[in-house]
Amino acid sequence: MMSNSPVNEYGQVLLAEAADTERHGRLTAASVTALRDSGSLALRTPIEYGGPWSDASTVVRRLSELGRVCPSAAWTAGTCATSKTMVALRHDTPARKEFFADPEALACGSGLPTGRGVRETEGIRVTGQWDNVSGCESAEWANVALMVDGAYHLAAIPLVDLTIERNWHMAGMRGTGSQRLVADGLLVPAHRVTPSGPPQPQEQLFFGLCLLAPVVGAAQGALDVVRDMFRSDRRPFMTSYTRMGDSPGARHWLADASLLVDRAGRTALTIARDSARDDLTDLDRAHLRANMAGAAKDCRDAVELMLDLHGAAGFRETNSLQRYWRDIAVGSRHPAFSAYLTTESLGAALIP
Template identity: 85%
Template sequence: MSEYEKVLLADAADTERHSRLTAAGVAALRGSGALALRTPIEYGGQWCDAPTVTRRLTELGRVCPSAAWIAGTCATAKTMVALRHDARVRGEFFADPGALACGSGLPTGRGVPEAGGVRVTGQWDNVSGCESAEWANLSLMVDGGYHLAVVPLVDLAIERNWHMAGMRGTGSQRLVADGLLVPAHRVARSGPPQPQEQLFFGLCLLAPIVGAAQGALDAVRDMFRSDRKPFMTSYTSMGDSPGARHWLADASSLVDRAGRTALAIAQDSTRDDLTDLDRAHLRASMAGAAKDCRDAVELMLDLHGASGFRETNSLQRYWRDVAVGSRHPAFSTYLTTENLGTALIS
C-alpha cells in the first residue's frame, strides 16, 4: 500500500463523518496522480486509457471508496472538457494538471446569451467532490441546445443536501448558479456523452465499487486470521468451519469476477468497431459486476455477524458504500437487461 493510500485509509472515517474529503485526503489524491488521470498529456497529465483508469480507481476504492468515486467523477469531467472545449478553455481548465474537477451531465440549468457571455441559472444535484473542487463542468440548455459550461467553483453556491446511508464521503452536494454571467468562450455547444464515452464514465463509477468490495474482503480475511470463532460452536477459529471457508470462497469468487469483468469491459470499450449490441452487452455486464460486489458483501456480513455492523468496523462502511454506489442509474439491472433485449431483436 502506498503512502497516499495509507492517508486515505486513515482518513476514511473522517471523510465519511464530514461528508467530504479531508484536506489530507485531497492532498493524497493529488499526490497519487489520481486527479490527473484524464488531464491531457500536453497539459502535464497522464491521459490514461480505460484499463489503466479502471485499475487505478479500483486500487483507491479498496482503501476509500468515496475518494475513488471523486477521482472517477473528476476523470469524467476532465474528459468532457478535453473533448468538448476549445484550446483557450483547456488552457485555463488544465493550468493545474492535478486540480480536482467535478461536474454534472444533466442539463438542469439554462443559459441566456447576452453581451459578454451567457447568463446561467440553475441547480445541479449530486455533484461529487464539489466542496473540494476548483472547477465544475456543468450541462445546461441554451436556445434549446445542450451546452457545457466550465465554471470556477468560487462562482457557484453549494447547498449541502447530500444525506445518504452510503458513499457519504463523496460530498455529492448541490451546485447553484443564480444569474451567473459565464464568459462566452467557456460555454460550448455539445451533445450528451457518446455511447463509447458512456462506457468509460460507467467504468469510472464501477471501479470504486469493485475496490470497495475488495476492501471488505480484506476486512473479513483479517477476521479469519484473528482469534474470532463462530459463535455458539465448538470451533476454535473461523477457519475451522468448512461452511465459513465455503462462504468466504464464494464471496472472494464474486469479487474476483467483478474485477475481471470491469477490466474486460475496459479493454473492449476502447474498440472502434463496437456495435449497438456489443455496447448493450457491455452495459449489462457492468450492471452484473456491480451486483456481484453487492452480493459478495452480503455474504461477508453473514460471515461476520452482527459485529460487522459496529460503527467502528470498516466492513459496515464498505457495505453501505457498495449498497449505494452499485445502485447508480448506470448499473440499473432491469434497464440494462431491457436495453439488451431490445438490441437483440433490432
C-alpha cells in the same frame, strides 16, 4: 504513482482518513492531498496539459486501488476523470487552457442539463442548479450541462463562482460530498460555454467504468476486513471451532465471496479493454452495459456473504465492514448499473 498494494503511502493516508471523510461528509484535506500527490486527479488530464491521459484499463485499476481503502475518495477521483474527459473532448482551446492550468486540480460536474443560459454581449448568463455533484466542496472547477437557445451546452465554471447547497444525506458514499451546485444569474465568459451533446455511447461506457471501479475496490476492501477476521482469534459463535478458518462452511462462503469480487474485477477490466474498440456495434455495447450492471451486483452479493460471515459485529460503527457495505449498496445502484434497464436494452438490441 500508486502500486497494486492498497497500503502504499497514499493508500495509508486514505485509509486512515476514511472514517473522518464519512463523518464530515466530504474528503478531508489530507485525502485530497493524497489523491493529488498520487496522480489520481490527473488521470484524464491531456498530455499537452501535463497529464497522462490514461486509458480506461489504467483508470479502472487505479480507481479500484483507491476504492479498496476509501470508496468515497475513489468515487470522487472517478467523477473528476469524467469531468476532465468531457472538457478535453468538447471544449475549445481557451477553456481547456484555463481548466487544465493545474493538471492535478480536482474537477467535478454534471451532465444533466438542469441549468439554462441566456446570451448577452459580455457572455452567457447562467441560472440553474445541479444535484449530486461529487467532490464539489473540494473541487476547483465544475463542468456542467445547460440549455442555451434550446440546445445542449457545457459550461466550465470555477467553483468560487458557484454556490454549494449541502443536501447530500445518504446512507452510503457519504464522503463524496455530492452536494448541489447553484448558479443564480452568473455571467460566464462565452469561450467557457460550448455547444455539445450528451455523452456518446462509448463515452458512457467509460463514465460507467469510472463509477464501477470504486465499487469493485470497495468489495475488495471489505474482503480484506473479513480475511483479517479469519486470521484473528475470532471463532463461530456457539460452536466448538477455535477459529473461523476451522469451519468448512465459513471457508466455503469466504471462497464464494472472493470469487464474486474477482469476477467483478475481471469484468471491469474486460469492459475497459473492449470499450476502446472502434468496431463496437449497438449489440456489443448493450452486452457491455449489462455486464457492468452484473459486476455491480456481484459486489453487492459478495459483501452480503461477508456480513453473514462476520455476524452482527460487522455492523458496529467502528467496524469498517459496514461502511464498505453501505458504500457498495449506494454506489452499485447508480443509474448506470440499473439491471432491469440494461437487460431491457440488451433485449431490444438482440431483436432489432
